[in-house]
Amino acid sequence: MEFYDVVVLGAGPAGLAAGLSSYEEGANTLIIEREKYPGGILKQCIHDGFGLVEFKERLTGPEYAERFIKMVRNKKIPILTSTFVTSIKKEEEIFILSVVSKDGIIKVGAKAIILANGCRERTSKQIGIHGTRPSGVMTAGLAQYFVNIMGYLPCKKCIILGSGDIGLIMARRLTLEGAKVLGVYEVKNSPSGLTRNIVQCLNDFSIPLYLSKTITKISGDDRVEGVEICDVDENMKPIKGTEKFIECDGVILSVGLIPENEIAESLNVEIDNATKGPYVDQNFMTKVDGIFSCGNALHVNDLVDYVTESGRLAGKSAAKYASSKYKRALNPIEIPLNKFLYAVPQYIDINSDNNKVVMYLRSRDIVKNVKVIIKSRNEILYEKRYTHLNPPEMERIVFDFNRSSLNDYSIKILMQEG
Amino acid sequence: MNGGAVLGRIEKIQGEIINSVSKNIFCAEKRNSILLEGEVETYEEVIKAGKLATNRGYKGVINNIKVKGLTLPSRKHPKLIDNKLERKKVDVLIIGGGVIGSAIARELSKWEISILLIDKEDDLAVHASSRNNGMIHPGIDPNPKTKKAYYNVQGNKLYSKVAKELDVSFERCGNIVLYDAWYGKIISPVLKLRARLNGVEGMKYLSKRETKELEPYIYDDFIGSVIFPTTGIVSPYKMTIAFAENAVLNGAEVSLNTAALSIKCEDRKIIYVDTNRGRIFPKIVINAAGVHADEIAEMADDRFFTIHPRKGHILILDKKKGQFLNSIVSKPAINQSKSGTKGGGVTKTIDGNILVGPDAVEQPFKEDYSTNKENIDNIINKHFPILPLISPSDIITYFSGNRAATYEEDFIIEKSEYVKNLIHAAGIQSPGLASAPAIALDIEKMAVEVLSTMMEVKPKEKWNPYRKGIPELFKMSEKERNEYIKKRPDYGIIICRCEEISKGEIVDAINSPIPVNSLDAIKRRVRPGMGRCQGAFCTPSVAKIIEENANKNILEITKKGGESYLVVEETKKGGGAQFGIL
CATH class of the missing domain: 1.10.10.1100 (BFD-like [2Fe-2S]-binding domain)
Structure with a gap:
């Protein structure tokens, strides 16, 4: 059995950054990737806009991935590709991974594990779409793979359900490739994707965006022949009598992403219902000692740059943990869920010598002129005024805390008008 | 209508139907069956009339009543046309590649005869044989003395053997029927008697505590249960495919994308069957056409029954939740005895998922597998409470299937009374999967008997009952x-x-x-x-x-044959870009 200080699961942007920073922190590091090539979903994201924070440049997905792959390769950090972790067991203080590849099953030991598995797309049945099950109904990510990696159009005349970013990107991409995108339909009364994608992918190509509408039924035997569209009420329930049939040969779904945490769950890592990713502290350690989480497996990000950042922070912490284990004292961060969708991390380890917290949060609703305040007892750790907060656009904040003043007191996040 | 004069049987039924369904229905006798014709307002009336004409001393009900304004789509056929089977002579032609047709092909492959199984779909087990929960019923549900009861119990017994021979995962997981006080008191003696009459072994009453030991995660809303330990679970499509593959390895032929379009009879004997792939000359024909079995019978001028498709919906839950269930658990509702089905429950599949359902809905479309919100929501509301740890967010997908029910609600396993070289394995609804091995053995006997009048039928010297499945590495x-x-x-x-x-x-x-x-x-x-x-x-x-x-x-490449293509054309730069994910 081979032993490593840190094993990273996933060689997408989070895993690559995690592996890199773990290595730089001095840990003997291994990255395991189930696909044939590293890069994760970036491989198929050939549009630009990646790296504005990280490199102050507009890169395409493959370019962004390439930079990290090169850094990892230059440092000779091993990446096992086409390699799949079937299970992880904790034996005393060591994690034992069962790893399958074309060479057979091997065991790998690790002091710390970083889960950088990314996320998957919600499917049509998971949002209760009814009707028949023809070919031509697919998630936006799958459509993107067909077009960008394989070079085939999955449909000629389609509608896109959901205004998530991949859906918007695919609306433009399919249009450029000669398919007709009849419209993007969003069940909510505001778009789910970034404003810049609404402008650049829909408005610039005259693709209509319909809010408060959804697909209620899919028709067609072999291929999609059409869909039934309905208006929805304020509770997002279809309104009877508003049904309209639209002829099309494809339905592309961009209706949400779900962090992949099946391995985490098998290790009894506690999952936050709000993020669908593990609870973590400011070091990105989950509630199970030695298991770290980052990137879209932790929570769904809208910018790759932050995926990289969380990977980097997780990598650094995991390396530290592997070199000298420590006992944690986790204090929860209180968050009003009527104001925020979530905030990550959800805990502060007050025993950690890392007193700098990088926090990602999303407001629940579109709000204007608010203050976000982070408080510990009566001490204000952070305060910022926002002219507006928009759920699809994640906010990143950084604050320090004074360890001695935190003892026995939790941290609270508040949102106030003003 | 039922005045003093002595009316004949048919007039009596006609009268009842006019009284309680519609004036526009006409009854007639056709050979020894009853024929219903006319036009009504709703499909419910069609079913009601059919039921009224059932078990009135006729062999079967031929229900041709139409619904005003409703045109039923014709059978879906493959678009493919070629001559692959033109002038092909076979000893046995099996129409239908579901679990019944496939099991029959397998049993018949013991003999030195040529066998051709045709199915109109791109694969075997596309219809009802893929669209069920994989339960191998114990045989408690069918009424004693029905063919259903006999074949169910016999089939169940055979499963351990056939599953082993065909290398298909099978487990006797047992099924638990929860009951409340009322149910326990009323149904219990009936169940005991029926188990004895049907030959169901091992039935046992369990206390609430004993039940909870077997299924610790179920809810508390029951007082006890009955367990049927012979109940099994199997992948219904893997089972079907295994039967057919074993038949093929023993010399039978399977032709997919092949639909029977018409049948030519002379002197009450089938001469040939026309398909989209040529004219086939069989010595005998076995009708195992599922929901279309009445249409195949009609082609041979031997229709004496009607298939009224009864739709069922099933939800599939994430394997993550599989740990919360070990077997098949249901809690019957009091008013379901007449709905023609047990009313579903929760099932742990052989692959580790939990299935929820099915329900049972009479509707006229034989090949409509669409789902709607109402039916899915009903299943969620009815069965999710049994397992408090499951929730709608665990649903990964759902599907529906159509049971090939006749009005008599029993299997038709017999040599045609009218056409000399036709055998029916029809009307096979639940528990068809459980019954398949036993049905196949009886059909085998009938087929050999009929064939023996036309040719010498010898057993194969080297019949191999074993088939190796694809290894399941995980x-x-x-x-x-x-x-x-x-x-x-x-x-x-x-x-x-x-x-x-x-x-x-x-x-x-x-x-x-x-x-x-x-x-x-x-x-x-x-x-x-x-x-x-x-x-x-x-x-x-x-x-x-x-x-x-x-x-x-x-x-x-298609999703499911026909024109269900995955992609429609190359992108502008031209397709076939090097993609190397593998």
Whole structure:
């Protein structure tokens, strides 16, 4: 059995950054990737806009991935590709991974594990779409793979359900490739994707965006022949009598992403219902000692740059943990869920010598002129005024805390008008 | 209407139907069956009239009543037309590649005869045989003395043997029927008697505590239960495919995408069957056409029954929740005795998912598998409470199927009374899967008997009852799995991350004894795409493996045959870009 200080699961942007920073922190590091090539979903994201924070440049997905792959390769950090972790067991203080590849099953030991598995797309049945099950109904990510990696159009005349970013990107991409995108339909009364994608992918190509509408039924035997569209009420329930049939040969779904945490769950890592990713502290350690989480497996990000950042922070912490284990004292961060969708991390380890917290949060609703305040007892750790907060656009904040003043007191996040 | 004069049987039924259904229905006798014709307002009236005419001393009910304004679509046929089977002579032609047709083909392959099984779909087990929960019923539900009861109990007993011979995972998981006070008091003696009459072994009453020991995660809303330990669970499509593959390995032929279009009879004997792939001359024909069995009978001028499709919906939950159930658990509702089904429950599949359902809905469309919100919501409301730890967010997909019910609600397993060389295995609804091995043995006897009047029928000297399935690597011990990968490295390349399916298994499915190359057909054999991502990740990789191993262009690859293409054309730069995910 081979032993490593840190094993990273996933060689997408989070895993690559995690592996890199773990290595730089001095840990003997291994990255395991189930696909044939590293890069994760970036491989198929050939549009630009990646790296504005990280490199102050507009890169395409493959370019962004390439930079990290090169850094990892230059440092000779091993990446096992086409390699799949079937299970992880904790034996005393060591994690034992069962790893399958074309060479057979091997065991790998690790002091710390970083889960950088990314996320998957919600499917049509998971949002209760009814009707028949023809070919031509697919998630936006799958459509993107067909077009960008394989070079085939999955449909000629389609509608896109959901205004998530991949859906918007695919609306433009399919249009450029000669398919007709009849419209993007969003069940909510505001778009789910970034404003810049609404402008650049829909408005610039005259693709209509319909809010408060959804697909209620899919028709067609072999291929999609059409869909039934309905208006929805304020509770997002279809309104009877508003049904309209639209002829099309494809339905592309961009209706949400779900962090992949099946391995985490098998290790009894506690999952936050709000993020669908593990609870973590400011070091990105989950509630199970030695298991770290980052990137879209932790929570769904809208910018790759932050995926990289969380990977980097997780990598650094995991390396530290592997070199000298420590006992944690986790204090929860209180968050009003009527104001925020979530905030990550959800805990502060007050025993950690890392007193700098990088926090990602999303407001629940579109709000204007608010203050976000982070408080510990009566001490204000952070305060910022926002002219507006928009759920699809994640906010990143950084604050320090004074360890001695935190003892026995939790941290609270508040949102106030003003 | 029922005045003093002595009316004949038919007039009496006619009168009742006019009184309680519609004036526009006309009854007549056809041979020894009853024929209903006319036009009514609703489909419910059609069913009601059919039921009124049932068990009135006729062999069967031929219900041709139409619903005003409703045109039923005709049978879906493959668009393919060729001469592959033109002037083909076979001893036995089996129409229908569901579990019944496939099991019959397997049993008949013991004999030195030529067998051709045709199915109009791109794969076997596309209709009811894929669209059920895989339960091997104990035989308690059918009324004693019905064919259903007999074949169910006999079939159940045979399962351990056939599943072993055909290398299909099968488990006697048992099923638990929960009851409340009322149910316990009223139904209990009836159940005991019925178990004895039907020959169901091992039935036992369990206290609440005993029940909870077996199923610790079920709710508390019951006082006790009955367990039927002989109940089993199997993958219904894997079972069907295994029967058919074993038949093929023993010399039978399977022709997919082949639909029977018409049948030519002379002197009450089938001369030939026309298909979209040529004219077939069989010595005998076996009708195992599922929901279309009445139409096949009609083609041979031997229709004496009616299939009224009864739809059922089933939800599939994420394997993550599989740990909360060990067997099949249901809690019957009081008012369901007349609905013609047990009312469903929760089922742990052989692959580890939980299934919820099915329900039962009479509707006229035989091949409509669409779902709607109302039915799915009803199932959620009815059955989810049994397992408090499951929730709608665990649903990964749902589907529906149509039971091939006759008005008599019993199986038709017999030589045609009218056509000399036709045998029916029809009206096979639940528990058809459980009954299949026993039905196949009886049909085998009938077929050999009829054939023996036309030719010499000898047993095969080297019939092989065994068939090796595709290895399921993720179920193996690490040592065994390692040995497989050392022999075939592609068993170590995981393509479907949710179900942990390797490239090697997919290649094996493509090259299996009945070669297939659509996504769904591969899914039935080795499960890529059956998991929580529903193929969003692995579809391109599976398509690529099909392209490489089935000699198909990506543009020709379909989801489920026909025109269900995955992609429609190349992008502007031209397709076939080097993509190397594998």
